Amino acid sequence: MPQPPKAKRPKWPGITWHSSDSSSHEPRVLGINPWITDFAAYNLWARPAGLLACLETLRQSGASIALLDCLDQMWQESPWPRRKNFGCGPYPRTPLPVPWYLSDVPRQFSRYGHAYETVRSALSHLSPPPDLVLITTAMTYWYPGAVQMLRLVREIWPRVPIAIGGVYPTLCPEHAATWSADLVLSGPLETGGNWQRVWSAMGGTAPPLPPQAGFNLALDLYAAPEYAPILGSRGCPYGCEYCASRHLYSGFVQRSFESVWQEFRAQYQAGVRDFAFYDDALLLRPTTWLLPFLHQICELPEPIRLHTPNAMHVQALTPEVCRALFRAGLTTIRLGLESGDFDHRFDAKLSAPQWQEGVDNLFAAGFRAQDIGAYILFGLPDQNEAEVLAAARLAAASGIRPQLAHFSPLPGTPLFERAVEVSDRPIAEDPLCQNNSIWPCVPGGFSWRTKRRWQEMLAQTMAAY
Known part of the structure; x- marks a missing residue:
């Protein structure tokens, strides 16, 4: 079938007001x-x-x-x-x-x-x-x-x-x-x-909050989007020591399938074909909205591509979920491996058998190895190279590309106090020093020589399997 026409981008200056009604008194x-x-x-x-x-x-x-x-x-x-x-x-x-x-x-x-x-x-x-x-x-x-x-x-x-x-x-x-x-x-x-x-x-009195406050996104403000987010939940029930999700949104709340589908449908009809999941805990309680959503996508007249830039929880990759993701068009898969030491982790959400079972389920569903990446935490306080290499070898042995996820010390997380102790930068005084690009908890900080060495080691690790 022919592709729907793409909307042209507005000409200069590109900022326009979008009203809720025709009232001239609305703020x-x-x-x-x-x-x-x-x-x-x-x-x-x-x-x-x-x-x-x-x-x-x-x-x-x-x-x-x-x-x-x-x-x-x-x-x-x-x-x-x-x-x-x-x-x-x-x-x-x-x-x-x-x-x-x-x-x-x-x-x-x-x-x-x-x-x-x-x-x-x-x-x-x-x-x-x-x-x-x-x-x-x-x-x-x-x-x-x-x-x-x-x-x-x-x-x-x-x-x-x-x-x-x-x-x-x-x-x-x-x-x-x-x-x-x-x-x-x-x-x-x-x-x-x-x-x-x-x-x-604004000089007014706050009205009652509308239904689904904090969930519905004003995506129509983008005149000609190349992609769109999908947000089916907010928060995360896990309390990983390096993650600030609980501080940004307490609790874990999921939307209804109907709400997610309505927002998705509007973007699909506008010509968008690439969608990225924004959930911190996408696969939890999948029957609430995710599985009905994935099944409905299969009924669309034209295929789409789905992406998971946020790491998925591997232990939730059941055969049913993996098959549904594959049929719906999941194209970019990122998994949260984080460490190869399952006995001493900064989280308690993944075991070695769960890792292997989740990966096996992905391959059984039809996913290709080149579409899958595994995030490995790099630059943690007191971390040594052996820990990172062990995780890289585990990913490579599973046929999956290891990718370093650089650690950023975030205030309020359990790891932040230790990061303050080991870092040679004032990360508690100025947030600029929390930047993961400078490797704030790695002795000596960022260096191009070390970066190239890690790139070579990861390439060699993948070549060995």
């Missing part, structure tokens, strides 16, 4: 996904899901919403690297001076995303102006991009209240409070009084 909320400031960044089906959930919740409650995503090609005129890998690819980048306390890191520090003047012009042309600006942050150590955006917004609209939310103010609220935002939103919008504070900042 206007602009959501901004700011630049990434880092030594490295690559787009793996990235969308600011938390911000999109906030905007949709506000729209359902009577607000008019708009989006500026500095990390997405929202305008025809913007130069952007061509993406060939199912919508993934590099971001445009602008070299920046390295922060002085990271000056010993032998890497180029950059701002990733749209050019500064492009963003400034787009904001300046937005009419009418917003009544509130929401700036999100996806990583604690990306806060400089959010701070620069805050200052730019303040310059353009001096009297418009600005709120900062996301991972950074949730895990580092005291540090986030130093940048003079009008609101520092720690945790989800719908909890902890954040909902009331946001409406109060």
Whole structure:
């Protein structure tokens, strides 16, 4: 069958208001996904899901919403690297001076995303102006991009209240409070009084929260998306010592199949064919929504591709789940191996028999080895090379490509205190030093020589099996 026509990207400036109704009195909320400031960044089906959930919740409650995503090609005129890998690819980048306390890191520090003047012009042309600006942050150590955006917004609209939310103010609220935002939103919008504070900042009274608050995403704000997220649950019941999931969202809540399917269907009808699961615990209680969702996908007139950039829990890869994933079009498979030492792990969710059974179930369902990668934690406090190599050998022996997942020490997690003790950087004082690109808990930190050596060792490990 012929492919549906792709929507053309809007011309400059690319920011438009989307109203909940025709009322001229509804408050206007602009959501901004700011630049990434880092030594490295690559787009793996990235969308600011938390911000999109906030905007949709506000729209359902009577607000008019708009989006500026500095990390997405929202305008025809913007130069952007061509993406060939199912919508993934590099971001445009602008070299920046390295922060002085990271000056010993032998890497180029950059701002990733749209050019500064492009963003400034787009904001300046937005009419009418917003009544509130929401700036999100996806990583604690990306806060400089959010701070620069805050200052730019303040310059353009001096009297418009600005709120900062996301991972950074949730895990580092005291540090986030130093940048003079009008609101520092720690945790989800719908909890902890954040909902009331946001409406109060706009001079109104908070209405009741709509159904599915925090789940529905304002994906229609992207005019011509190459990919879309699927969010079927929030939170994670596991308490891994290195993970901040429980601090970002307490508990574990799943959506209904009908809710997930309705959101997916709208993106499918818009021409999207690549979808990435955003769940932290995708495979838990699969009969709630996942299995009905996968079975329904098989009835679509045209196939799609599914991706799991977040590692799946291997112990939940039952034969039924694996077969359903294969038939539905799962293309990119990432597993959470993390360590090859099953007796001394920073989590208690995987055993050696469970690992082998889950991998066997994937192959029995029809998946190819080249489609599967196993994440192995690298750079943990007190970690030695033998632990990492053991995990790599285990993955390779199973026919799966090992991939290093670089450790980032996150405030509030059990491993953070030990990371503070072993790191030679002030990771508790400045979130910039929590950056996994600098290997903050590896003696001596990042080096190109060590990076190349690990690449060679992983290649040799795969070749040996």
